[in-house]
Amino acid sequence: METNRSDADLPVGGAVFRGSPDYEQRRRGLSWTRTVPERHPNAIVPARDVADVQNAVRFAVDKGWLIAPKSGGHSHIGSSIRDDALVIDMAAMNHLEIDPVARKAKVGPGVKSDQLAEALAQHGLAFPVGHCRSTGMGGYLLGGGLGINWNQWGPACYSVTGLDVVGADGSVRKVDDENDGDLMWLARGCGPSFPGVITAYYLDVKPMPAIRVSMYVFPLEDTSVVSAWLDELTPRLSATVEPFAFLAGPVFGGDAPPEARFIAVAAFAFDEDEEAAEVALRPLRSTPRKPLMAEHASPRQFQDLFALIDLFLPPDKPRVHCDSMWSDDGVQQLLGALEQHMASCPSPLNNILLFQPPRIPLRDNACFSMMRSNIVTIYGLHESEEENEANADWVAEGMALLEPFTAGYWVNEADLLADPGRASNSFAPEVWSRMRSVRSKYDDWGLFADFPSLQGS
């Protein structure tokens, strides 16, 4: 469908309308993951400030178009790329204000995890930013935000104290627990279903901890014994330790051939001082097999943690299909179910990540409400478009293997389009019904993009 050009009516520079020559390139550029869905917005507008967002919202309401906010573009389902919509692209709204004394920050939705970490580190501060450096605060925080040191700091949304929100009438208002408590509750975890456009987040930030990192790599054939060890070990670890297990290809360098597959155990310790962090990591030294590669409690800077994650999620190769689930079952059952699947994965970049929930309880002031014993994400990372289908199939087949163990989904990384029930099953049932009524209270007409599986496009 060719849309009538209405550039003159939209007082925001740089908009592209469907049918214009550079539309397709700009549409594809909306997704960091480059797995771009066949959904076609009517126009894409780059917002630089709050006034741009207000003008864009008023324009879309006037036209009767869906309003689709986009920040970092990290959504692997391209949730901001919607039919009959105006996409408001806030990538350039990456302003940052830090008050180091009060330990507060105000950040634009286009701020990325590594940008925030870098800026805070200069003041001896930190935040539970995404493990993947390029996640945008806009969507990351809305999905709860499972980030660095979440064991102690909790989901990142617990550190959000307020928002600036542009509503359907184009006005901007401050939202916090005292004013619009329902909307604040919804913003802490609702994922791609927020009834407004967030132009700034107010955050509580943390003193920078001392950090040490351990990593042990074993052949994939050791999955069963390493997983059994993790089931026994992780409950004994200090809450200052954040452990992960990866099934992965030859991402560790060296001379491993492309078909080599591994199980790696990594752990970050965040503590008051270096010595305490080293002590907290000591139980990991008792590996059940001799590792192919071992790193014991190396000191690291906070920002250096991204380089470690880059091994598994290389930022220059972001063609991604992924899906994710929560389970009450143990590491051995979950990774055991996937060992053969990993052995036959279509790309050496594919990997599977398992980690565990924070050691702090769910909170009443957040709709983030799905936490079980383990979380598994299957990443179908690959390099070329021709590999898309094989990777999508590999992720879906892996999720089918996990189905008997699935207790729910992680809204930030689940394939919410795989089944309409994915969205509701990312929350506790009573929370889901309250979420739907709060959304209706603020957006009765469905002007703002909802979960794509619930809105038909």
Ligand SMILES: Cc1cc2nc3c(=O)[nH]c(=O)nc-3n(C[C@H](O)[C@H](O)[C@H](O)COP(=O)(O)OP(=O)(O)OC[C@H]3O[C@@H](n4cnc5c(N)ncnc54)[C@H](O)[C@@H]3O)c2cc1C
């Ligand atoms: C490889 C990979 C690694 C990841 N790692 C992590 C991780 O470590 N931890 C984690 O929690 N998540 C992780 N994610 C998930 C990621 O955080 C979510 O996809 C998140 O939505 C990305 O936010 P974004 O702003 O970059 O995305 P976008 O695609 O820009 O936005 C996604 C959706 O968020 C909503 N949204 C965005 N901005 C606004 C706004 N300003 N106002 C209102 N609504 C808005 C919209 O509904 C939009 O469709 C990862 C994803 C991938 C693919």
